[in-house]
Amino acid sequence: MNRIEQPKTIVVIFGATGDLAKRKLFPSIFNLYRKGNLSEDFAVVGVARRDLSSEEFRSSVKESISNKQVSSDKVDTFSEHFHYQSFDVTNPSSYLELKDLLEKLDNTYQTEGNRIFYLAMAPEFFGTIAENLKKEGLTATSGFSRLVIEKPFGHNLPSAKQLNEQIRKAFKEEQIYRIDHYLGKEMVQNIEVIRFANAIFEPLWNNRYIANIQVTSSETLGVEDRGRYYETSGALRDMVQNHMMQMVALLAMEPPIKLTTEEIRSEKIKVLRALRPIKEDEVHDYFVRGQYGKGMQNGGEVESYRDDSNVDDNSITETYVAGKLLIDNFRWAGVPFYIRTGKRMTAKSTKIVVQFKDIPMNLYYGKGEQQQTPNLLVINIQPEEGITLHLNAKKAGQHMQTTPVNLDFCNNCIDGINTPEAYEKLIYDCMKGDATNFTHWDEVALSWNFVDPISNVWESQMATQFPNYESGSMGPKEADQLLARDGFIWWPVSDLEK
Numbered sequence: 001m002n003r004i005e006q007p008k009t010i011v012v013i014f015g016a017t018g019d020l021a022k023r024k025l026f027p028s029i030f031n032l033y034r035k036g037n038l039s040e041d042f043a044v045v046g047v048a049r050r051d052l053s054s055e056e057f058r059s060s061v062k063e064s065i066s067n068k069q070v071s072s073d074k075v076d077t078f079s080e081h082f083h084y085q086s087f088d089v090t091n092p093s094s095y096l097e098l099k100d101l102l103e104k105l106d107n108t109y110q111t112e113g114n115r116i117f118y119l120a121m122a123p124e125f126f127g128t129i130a131e132n133l134k135k136e137g138l139t140a141t142s143g144f145s146r147l148v149i150e151k152p153f154g155h156n157l158p159s160a161k162q163l164n165e166q167i168r169k170a171f172k173e174e175q176i177y178r179i180d181h182y183l184g185k186e187m188v189q190n191i192e193v194i195r196f197a198n199a200i201f202e203p204l205w206n207n208r209y210i211a212n213i214q215v216t217s218s219e220t221l222g223v224e225d226r227g228r229y230y231e232t233s234g235a236l237r238d239m240v241q242n243h244m245m246q247m248v249a250l251l252a253m254e255p256p257i258k259l260t261t262e263e264i265r266s267e268k269i270k271v272l273r274a275l276r277p278i279k280e281d282e283v284h285d286y287f288v289r290g291q292y293g294k295g296m297q298n299g300g301e302v303e304s305y306r307d308d309s310n311v312d313d314n315s316i317t318e319t320y321v322a323g324k325l326l327i328d329n330f331r332w333a334g335v336p337f338y339i340r341t342g343k344r345m346t347a348k349s350t351k352i353v354v355q356f357k358d359i360p361m362n363l364y365y366g367k368g369e370q371q372q373t374p375n376l377l378v379i380n381i382q383p384e385e386g387i388t389l390h391l392n393a394k395k396a397g398q399h400m401q402t403t404p405v406n407l408d409f410c411n412n413c414i415d416g417i418n419t420p421e422a423y424e425k426l427i428y429d430c431m432k433g434d435a436t437n438f439t440h441w442d443e444v445a446l447s448w449n450f451v452d453p454i455s456n457v458w459e460s461q462m463a464t465q466f467p468n469y470e471s472g473s474m475g476p477k478e479a480d481q482l483l484a485r486d487g488f489i490w491w492p493v494s495d496l497e498k
C-alpha cells in the first residue's frame, strides 16, 4: 500500500491578508491537513503590513475555510498552526524578526529547518523579498528552502529577465517554483496520460491525422475588482502567455523518456522553441483581440469593461484574445493550434478539442439528413472534467445512414471523487519538492518571446473598434474569420452556445 507522504515544513505566506491567501491558499492547506497529507509537523506564518495578532489572523483563516463541512475541533487544531507577523518588505529588521520566529517554530513543530516562502503579493515586491531573505540569512537553514512565485512573472521578456536575475541571486533555479495554476488542474495533468497511456491516440497524434487543435478558456466573469491590475495586463499577458501556452506545450510535446521534472520540462521547452514567431506585420493575420461591451448575462444587464471604475474610459486593453499558433517541427508542421480566451463570454468553460482529419473516402457521405461530423476528441478541463470522443455510427433502422455518437467519460461525476483544487496539488508538490507542474525559467522566457511582438503591435495601434463583443457572447466575429480562412469553425464549448 502507498504511504501518504507527510512533508514537514513551515510555509511563510507574504501577503497573507490578501485575496489569494484567503480564497485559495488557506483552504488548500486545510484540505491537505484534513486528508492527512500533512501531519501535525507544519506551521504557516502569515506576513503583511497590517497590524494583527496571531489570534486575529487565525480568525480570518477559520473564516476562509468555514464553508467546509468539518468539525470545528479540526478547524481549531488546524488554525493553531498559523502565526502572524506584521511586516515591511523593505525593512531588514522585519526579516530578522521573522528569522527568530521561524527558528522557534522549527523547534515547536519539528519542521527540520524546511521552509517555503510563498510570495502572494504584488509582483513589484518579488525581487526585493527574495534578495532580503538571502541577505538576512533566512534561506540558510538545515533543511530545504523554496521560493513560490505567483504570476505575473514580469510584464514582457526584458522585465521577466530582470526579475529572474534578481531572484536567482538568492535562489537556485531548482529552488524556484513559478506557479501556473492551470498546471495543477486535474484534467490538464491528464493530457499527458490521455496521450501517452493510450495506444489509440498516440499513433494518431500528428499532422497526418489531426486537422487542428482548439484550446478555449472562456469566462463569464468580468474583471471584477482587478481592473487596476488588468489594465496593465490584458488577456494576452494574463492568460495566453502562461496558461494557454502551457496547455499547447503539453498537447504538442514529444513523449518524455521518463516522467521526471527535467525530462517533461525539456520536452515542453522544445515545443515553445519550435513555435513559429509572429512578425509584427503579421500579427493581424494570426491574432484577434477583443474587449467586452455591455450585454446580458444570467438574465441581467452587465456593464462594459470601460465602465469599470478602475478602467480608463478609452481603454484599449484586450479582454479577449484568439490566435493561431504553428509549431514548426516534424510532428506538427501544417497543423494550426487555435487558442481563445476571454472574459464575460457565454459560459465558463475550458476545453481542448482535437479535430481529426476526414477519412480519404467516405462511403456514407451525404446519406441521411445529418452530415457526418469529423471525429473529435474533447478534453473537458472545467467545469466538467473528463473526455468525450465524437464518432459516427449507424443510425438504427433499415438504411445505412450515420448518426453522431459520443463516448463520454466524466471524471468529476463519479460519486465520492472530489478532485483536489489546483492550488492544493501545487502546494503539496512544492512541499514534496516536485517542480514538474511549475514553470521553468526557459518556458517563461520563450512564452514572453512569443507574445511580446503581439503586445507591441497592439499597444502601438489604437483599437478604435473597441468594445467589439457583447458581454454574454463568444467574442468578436473576427475570431470566427480566423478559422474560416483555414476552412474550420470553433467547436462549441458549452450547451449555451447557439
Ligand SMILES: NC(=O)C1=CN([C@@H]2O[C@H](COP(=O)(O)OP(=O)(O)OC[C@H]3O[C@@H](n4cnc5c(N)ncnc54)[C@H](OP(=O)(O)O)[C@@H]3O)[C@@H](O)[C@H]2O)C=CC1
Pocket: 014, 015, 016, 017, 018, 019, 020, 021, 047, 048, 049, 050, 087, 088, 089, 119, 120, 121, 122, 123, 150, 151, 152
Ligand atoms: N487574487 C487572485 O485570484 C490571484 C492573484 N494572483 C497573484 O497573487 C498575488 C497577490 O494577489 P492578491 O492576493 O489578489 O492581492 P491583494 O491586493 O488582495 O493582497 C496583497 C497582499 O500584500 C500585502 N502587502 C501589500 N503591500 C505590502 C508591503 N509593502 N509589505 C507587506 N505586505 C504588503 C497586503 O497586505 P496589507 O495590506 O496588510 O499589507 C495583502 O496581504 C499577485 O501577484 C497576483 O497577481 C495570481 C492569480 C490569481
Ligand SMILES: O=C1O[C@H](COP(=O)(O)O)[C@@H](O)[C@H](O)[C@H]1O
Pocket: 217, 219, 238, 239, 350
Ligand atoms: O490566472 C488567471 O486565471 C483566472 C482563470 O482561472 P480559472 O482557474 O478560473 O480558469 C482568470 O480569471 C484570471 O484573470 C487570471 O489572472
